Structure formats: C-alpha cells, structure tokens
Amino acid sequence: MSAMIRSCVGTMVACYVLSATATMAAAYVDVTGSGIASASSDQYGDVAAHAFDDDLGTRWRSYGDLDQPSFWLKYDLGAGNERAIARYSLTTTYFVNYQPIDWELQGSNDDQAWTPLHTVTDAPTATSTRTEYSYANDTAYRYYRVFVTETGDLPNYAVSFGEVELLVPAPPEGAAVPTLGEWGALCLVLALALVAASRVRLVRTVSA
Numbered sequence: 082m083s084a085m086i087r088s089c090v091g092t093m094v095a096c097y098v099l100s101a102t103a104t105m106a107a108a109y110v111d112v113t114g115s116g117i118a119s120a121s122s123d124q125y126g127d128v129a130a131h132a133f134d135d136d137l138g139t140r141w142r143s144y145g146d147l148d149q150p151s152f153w154l155k156y157d158l159g160a161g162n163e164r165a166i167a168r169y170s171l172t173t174t175y176f177v178n179y180q181p182i183d184w185e186l187q188g189s190n191d192d193q194a195w196t197p198l199h200t201v202t203d204a205p206t207a208t209s210t211r212t213e214y215s216y217a218n219d220t221a222y223r224y225y226r227v228f229v230t231e232t233g234d235l236p237n238y239a240v241s242f243g244e245v246e247l248l249v250p251a252p253p254e255g256a257a258v259p260t261l262g263e264w265g266a267l268c269l270v271l272a273l274a275l276v277a278a279s280r281v282r283l284v285r286t287v288s289a
C-alpha cells in the first residue's frame with residue numbers, strides 16, 4: 082500500500098512540475114530560425130545568419146565602408162510564413178564602437194518596398210545587452226529588416242548585432258499547448274491508472 086501511495090504522490094508531483102512549467106512559459110517566442118538571413122555587408126566571417134543562431138558567442142558585423150552610411154540586416158520568414166511582428170529584440174555585442182544608435186525596423190512583402198514599423202533615434206549604447214522593443218502592427222510581412230543609419234563608430238563605420246529576435250505572443254498560433262485544466266485531467270487519469278496497476282500487483286502478490 083505504501084508503494085502505491087508513493088507512486089501516486091510521485092505522479093502528482095511530476096504533474097505539478099509539468100503544469101508549473103507550462104504556466105511559466107515565455108510570454109513571447111521568437112519566430113526566426115527556419116528563414117533566411119542576409120545583410121548589406123559582413124566582415125571577418127561575422128555573417129548575417131549569426132544574428133539569428135541563438136548563440137551570443139557569434140554575431141553579425143557590417144563591413145566598414147565610408148561610402149555606405151547605412152547598413153541593414155534582413156530576415157526572410159519564407160513564403161507562407163508571413164507574421165504580424167509587433168515586438169522584437171536586439172542584442173548588442175562587445176564591440177564598443179559598433180553599437181546601433183539610430184535605426185528603423187521595416188517590413189516588406191516583396192523585398193522591394195519597405196514600410197517603417199518602428200524608429201529609434203539616439204539610443205543609449207550598451208555592449209552585450211538585450212533590449213526588447215514593441216510597437217503597434219497588425220500587418221503580416223514576410224521580410225523584416227533592421228535599417229541602421231547611425232552607429233557609435235563615427236562616421237557610420239560599422240554596426241554589429243549578437244542576436245535579433247522577431248517576437249510573437251506565446252503560444253504560437255496553431256500550437257496545441259495543454260491548458261492547466263487539461264493538465265489536471267491528465268494527472269487524474271495517470272494517478273487512477275497507477276492506483277489500478279498497484280491493486281493488480283497487490284492482488285497477485287496476495288494470491289501468490
């Protein structure tokens with residue numbers, strides 16, 4: 082009997098942890114990952130994809146060019162994967178000079194005409210810092226890009242990002258994450274199954 086009680090308690094604790102984990106899931110999730118990253122330029126192997134690889138040890142770094150006073154980092158979510166992004170994050174790198182100061186987040190569906198979605202000017206510079214930005218947008222776009230027009234490396238020499246995230250509220254649309262009530266029902270079923278199994282073992286032990 083004590084083994085049965087221990088099994089039931091163990092099951093309930095495991096279910097509680099699972100429920101708590103589901104409840105504490107991130108409020109926003111990043112939709113980048115399977116798309117294609119590109120940039121106006123890169124250097125020293127710090128390519129555009131490195132800003133979307135979930136690795137803070139890698140980065141995108143634009144090529145220094147005095148004749149190119151602006152830089153962009155673009156993400157193509159792919160045909161059929163258009164999303165209405167109203168929140169994003171930028172993580173800067175350890176390069177003191179390569180910090181973004183003025184930029185615009187833009188959206189597009191043809192990779193030609195760009196709609197300004199969020200503009201930042203005179204942003205405080207901070208190395209290796211993740212900052213989230215939000216704005217109003219109900220339009221789904223396939224392409225998003227960060228268009229940088231001023232950096233800490235005068236005159237607009239280069240810019241670098243460790244990570245860029247395009248964020249949507251969690252759970253993502255179409256995902257089937259169980260509610261707390263559904264988790265409770267699952268716990269009850271598992272506990273009852275364990276009780277039934279324990280009784281069977283008990284009967285077999287007694288009859289043996």
Ligand SMILES: [Ca+2]
Nearest residue numbers: 111113133135
């Ligand atoms: Ca990511």
Ligand SMILES: [Ca+2]
Nearest residue numbers: 131136139243
């Ligand atoms: Ca990275």
